[in-house]
Amino acid sequence: xxxxxxxxxxxxxxxxxxxxxxxxxxxxxxxxxxxxxxxxxxxxxxxxxxxxxxxxxxxxxxxxxxxxxxxxxxxxxxxxxxxxxxxxxxxxxxxxxxxxxxxxxxxxxxxxxxxxxxxxxxxxxxxxxxxxxxxxxxxxxxxxxxxxxxxxxxxxxxxxxxxxxxxxxxxxxxxxxxxxxxxxxxxxxxxxxxxxxxxxxxxxxxxxxxxxxxxxxxxxxxxxxxxxxxxxxxxxxxxxxxxxxxxxxxxxxxxxxxxxxxxxxxxxx
Amino acid sequence: xxxxxxxxxxxxxxxxxxxxxxxxxxxxxxxxxxxxxxxxxxxxxxxxxxxxxxxxxxxxxxxxxxxxxxxxxxxxxxxxxxxxxxxxxxxxxxxxxxxxxxxxxxxxxxxxxxxxxxxxxxxxxxxxxxxxxxxxxxxxxxxxxxxxxxxxxxxxxxxxxxxxxxxxxxxxxxxxxxxxxxxxxxxxxxxxxxxxxxxxxxxxxxxxxxxxxxxxxxxxxxxxxxxxxxxxxxxxxxxxxxxxxxxxxxxxxxxxxxxxxxxxxxxxx
Amino acid sequence: xxxxxxxxxxxxxxxxxxxxxxxxxxxxxxxxxxxxxxxxxxxxxxxxxxxxxxxxxxxxxxxxxxxxxxxxxxxxxxxxxxxxxxxxxxxxxxxxxxxxxxxxxxxxxxxxxxxxxxxxxxxxxxxxxxxxxxxxxxxxxxxxxxxxxxxxxxxxxxxxxxxxxxxxxxxxxxxxxxxxxxxxxxxxxxxxxxxxxxxxxxxxxxxxxxxxxxxxxxxxxxxxxxxxxxxxxxxxxxxxxxxxxxxxxxxxxxxxxxxxxxxxxxxxx
Numbered sequence: 001x002x003x004x005x006x007x008x009x010x011x012x013x014x015x016x017x018x019x020x021x022x023x024x025x026x027x028x029x030x031x032x033x034x035x036x037x038x039x040x041x042x043x044x045x046x047x048x049x050x051x052x053x054x055x056x057x058x059x060x061x062x063x064x065x066x067x068x069x070x071x072x073x074x075x076x077x078x079x080x081x082x083x084x085x086x087x088x089x090x091x092x093x094x095x096x097x098x099x100x101x102x103x104x105x106x107x108x109x110x111x112x113x114x115x116x117x118x119x120x121x122x123x124x125x126x127x128x129x130x131x132x133x134x135x136x137x138x139x140x141x142x143x144x145x146x147x148x149x150x151x152x153x154x155x156x157x158x159x160x161x162x163x164x165x166x167x168x169x170x171x172x173x174x175x176x177x178x179x180x181x182x183x184x185x186x187x188x189x190x191x192x193x194x195x196x197x198x199x200x201x202x203x204x205x206x207x208x209x210x211x212x213x214x215x216x217x218x219x220x221x222x223x224x225x226x227x228x229x230x231x232x233x234x235x236x237x238x239x240x241x242x243x244x245x246x247x248x249x250x251x252x253x254x255x256x257x258x259x260x261x262x263x264x265x266x267x268x269x
Numbered sequence: 270x271x272x273x274x275x276x277x278x279x280x281x282x283x284x285x286x287x288x289x290x291x292x293x294x295x296x297x298x299x300x301x302x303x304x305x306x307x308x309x310x311x312x313x314x315x316x317x318x319x320x321x322x323x324x325x326x327x328x329x330x331x332x333x334x335x336x337x338x339x340x341x342x343x344x345x346x347x348x349x350x351x352x353x354x355x356x357x358x359x360x361x362x363x364x365x366x367x368x369x370x371x372x373x374x375x376x377x378x379x380x381x382x383x384x385x386x387x388x389x390x391x392x393x394x395x396x397x398x399x400x401x402x403x404x405x406x407x408x409x410x411x412x413x414x415x416x417x418x419x420x421x422x423x424x425x426x427x428x429x430x431x432x433x434x435x436x437x438x439x440x441x442x443x444x445x446x447x448x449x450x451x452x453x454x455x456x457x458x459x460x461x462x463x464x465x466x467x468x469x470x471x472x473x474x475x476x477x478x479x480x481x482x483x484x485x486x487x488x489x490x491x492x493x494x495x496x497x498x499x500x501x502x503x504x505x506x507x508x509x510x511x512x513x514x515x516x517x518x519x520x521x522x523x524x525x526x527x528x529x530x531x532x533x534x535x536x537x538x
Numbered sequence: 539x540x541x542x543x544x545x546x547x548x549x550x551x552x553x554x555x556x557x558x559x560x561x562x563x564x565x566x567x568x569x570x571x572x573x574x575x576x577x578x579x580x581x582x583x584x585x586x587x588x589x590x591x592x593x594x595x596x597x598x599x600x601x602x603x604x605x606x607x608x609x610x611x612x613x614x615x616x617x618x619x620x621x622x623x624x625x626x627x628x629x630x631x632x633x634x635x636x637x638x639x640x641x642x643x644x645x646x647x648x649x650x651x652x653x654x655x656x657x658x659x660x661x662x663x664x665x666x667x668x669x670x671x672x673x674x675x676x677x678x679x680x681x682x683x684x685x686x687x688x689x690x691x692x693x694x695x696x697x698x699x700x701x702x703x704x705x706x707x708x709x710x711x712x713x714x715x716x717x718x719x720x721x722x723x724x725x726x727x728x729x730x731x732x733x734x735x736x737x738x739x740x741x742x743x744x745x746x747x748x749x750x751x752x753x754x755x756x757x758x759x760x761x762x763x764x765x766x767x768x769x770x771x772x773x774x775x776x777x778x779x780x781x782x783x784x785x786x787x788x789x790x791x792x793x794x795x796x797x798x799x800x801x802x803x804x805x806x807x
Binding site (some may be wrong): 039045054 | 556562563564565567568600604605606607608630634637638639640641726727728729772774776778780
């Protein structure tokens with residue numbers, strides 16, 4: 001039986017999971033603030049000398065390739081080793097994986113290490129699934145809808161739950177699927193909110209029995225908080241503090257009441 | 270014929286340029302948010318393994334030495350190589366270039382690679398031009414006015430448009446010059462807003478025919494947004510979200526109406 | 539005779555000290571903004587090639603191990619060398635020093651280099667003093683009160699002033715001690731505010747005759763600003779800009795009037 005977003009949020013708040021985030025320099029601060037506001041305990045530990053050791057005490061690991069370099073890649077693999085040894089979930093965020101040779105290579109390596117969840121925009125998911133995309137930089141230029149079939153195929157091939165985020169989000173494990181919507185047009189104008197959402201997927205995965213429920217829970221929390229924060233915001237700047245406030249203020253029962261989800265159990269069309 | 274700030278802003282909004290920013294760790298998040306709010310698409314890609322490849326698909330490159338290290342320098346040169354091969358403009362931000370031996374050496378190397386625009390505070394521009402300055406850390410301690418002659422000489426010697434920013438900004442290509450004012454006293458109390466402005470110069474350079482117009486456009490956009498954001502702000506903290514809101518809210522025609530510019534075509538005094 | 543927080547704040551505002559911060563990637567931006575709002579001049583210079591040279595021109599150095607790696611450690615030692623040669627105070631922030639082998643080793647090395655002030659949460663101070671703690675990640679899970687004896691012993695053994703921060707702060711040099719309270723429950727939900735406080739300790743140390751007064755001054759400034767910022771904030775997001783505004787707005791005489799301090803001269807119980 002699936003765990004609702006509110007059920008998972010209650011569990012997360014009752015015992016805040018330690019979430020190890022290997023994320024990019026742009027995202028580190030906002031990702032930590034998103035996790036703290038939501039109720040989790042973030043730790044940005046990425047150096048190979050300690051990343052594996054730390055992953056064994058963390059509740060989940062998230063890996064993001066936004067600002068890639070050889071030391072980061074080394075740390076990612078060490079951390080994934082640790083998470084796997086400890087039986088912990090890990091989440092992969094393939095930022096701009098279509099943009100350069102290095103990103104394509106590292107992304108393929110990381111997918112092969114069987115993440116619990118892959119979260120990206122449509123351009124990134126299309127690229128990971130081996131299809132051509134319109135994306136160049138870190139912004140997705142493809143519609144989520146266009147990527148759904150690719151997402152299902154990627155999920156089946158990689159064994160990961162795939163979450164494609166955009167104005168409407170799509171989550172699939174290759175069999176089940178769900179669509180979540182809400183949020184705010186100010187969200188893509190706040191840098192690294194997608195990267196921070198990857199961190200939140202890690203927090204939910206740390207307390208969930210199932211990666212699919214975890215991804216749906218994190219995306220629902222984000223969408224409801226974004227919808228709330230949109231009220232009163234007049235631009236991307238005034239949106240940001242409201243969003244952190246909303247992530248924190250949402251109670252589990254409100255989350256289950258307010259999120260807008262259309263789920264499909266069984267084989268998708 | 271020169272392109273007005275509003276003309277350039279309209280072009281930037283019509284087709285958001287991908288701006289590759291090699292900037293310091295302090296600035297990465299706010300620089301990305303400034304570019305997004307203004308209407309551009311930032312990407313923080315700095316590792317030598319991919320920086321040159323990425324520069325060939327970006328519309329402009331910006332290089333900032335705020336948190337310097339050997340890997341950064343290697344990435345900067347790789348990216349400049351890529352930008353030059355692709356015929357793209359690049360902007361140099363010589364943060365605290367007077368402070369250490371390393372900074373003086375790297376700054377001289379980068380100036381020799383002929384940036385399209387150099388943007389710095391008065392202390393940095395004086396130092397780049399070989400004059401003594403009062404600056405120690407990252408704050409400028411010299412008046413913009415004091416640096417104008419040095420800025421013109423630097424522009425003539427380097428081939429770059431030189432933008433000196435402070436309470437009143439000065440832009441020169443060695444022949445033409447312009448002064449822009451506005452902004453807010455809260456701006457120097459928000460870290461890395463100068464670094465973020467360098468990113469915006471890159472965005473304007475990506476859509477402009479001429480580096481001089483690009484620098485004037487970016488500085489005018491900043492000054493008008495800063496002036497607007499000052500209203501209602503009671504300190505540096507409340508200024509920041511208002512500034513991002515204002516960068517986003519300004520329409521091209523408002524920018525041309527509100528910016529305060531005194532330009533001098535022909536030989537400066 | 540001791541210098542009050544307000545006396546030190548007035549000195550800091552009269553001649554803003556240049557504070558070199560070697561801090562983690564999560565903290566760099568907010569630490570710089572905290573120092574600017576308070577009235578100091580931050581510079582994030584950490585690479586070994588220039589960190590020592592820079593430390594000789596800075597008024598104080600702060601060293602934080604939040605995102606540790608070999609290049610950071612090399613830069614820390616170079617900077618400490620420079621600070622010691624120039625006779626400048628330096629502050630150590632042992633982030634999550636109990637979490638990994640690397641952190642335990644590097645923390646022990648840094649304590650042996652005799653920092654002027656050590657600032658950490660109770661879990662970190664207990665760990666540095668050789669006692670077991672409940673902390674796993676970067677959040678302290680131990681009460682400040684539990685760590686007081688360990689703090690005094692650490693102070694006597696290391697020669698440093700030890701500042702343990704939490705809902706109520708405790709400062710000791712092994713002989714004198716003081717407790718400071720105030721702040722806001724939103725503070726631990728804003729990432730890296732502790733790291734930024736370490737930076738502020740550096741700023742106060744740069745203008746104080748005595749490390750004990752410096753630590754008390756910085757903590758009092760933080761507590762009063764946090765208390766003020768709490769009013770009107772509805773969550774961690776709305777707290778943050780108010781906090782920066784409050785750090786800036788507080789006048790020296792208000793600081794001495796509003797801070798809540800219980801000091802003990804002489805041997806503690």
